[in-house]
Amino acid sequence: MLRITGKHIWLCFVSAVLILTLFVGIPAASEIKTSGNAVYEKPVIIIDPGHGGVDGGAVGIGGTIEKNVNLDIALKLRDVLTDAGFTVIMTRDTDISIHNSSADAIREKKVSDLKNRLEMTRLYPNSILISIHQNTLDDHSVTGAQVFFSPNNPQSKILAQFLQDEFNSNIQNKNKEIKSAGKNLYLFYYAENTAVLAECGFLSNSTEEALLNTDEYQNKIVYSIYSGLMKYLELNQQHNN
């Protein structure tokens, strides 16, 4: 019996994109067509895989290091967005911290790394920043993906809700709510772009930690982010007309 899994959904999605591309042709780099034939500018997307290098981020109950899952998901998202014609900027695409060479202690490197990521968002003021992280909590029963948004740009909250809706319906049987980024989320507290941070799941829950290490579950997360982003861009277009 054929079980319909996330992998199948993903394969169908990829096939549909390929078929559409064959029939419609690849759209110009700066434009995207929606189902309503509206055409709009594609914003530059900055994908930020959290942590890297000396900064591993959170450690899972089974030893998963957050920075690695963040990078896996971010690279998959980059490939999907690039295939869809977006210009994608990665804050990192390998296991590195992007601190200045003058930074010495680990704390200094972390601060320098975050400042450099913030500088990158300023180079592309009209871009959309999507940061990828994984969560942990002392309560090991907590699971699910949750989206945080920058308080500095009202569009961020709207985009965050689209992503959260996709997470709630595609990967979890619960309705998590979006949250505004506080000062502890440095990049999002200061970024002025449309900026969201996806905490894709809890490494402190052993079941979710195992899932987050699989391509199938990572693809579901990427599909959710991509779908939410497309719906957000379509809504923006309707408002602009």
Ligand SMILES: [Zn+2]
């Ligand atoms: Zn993190």
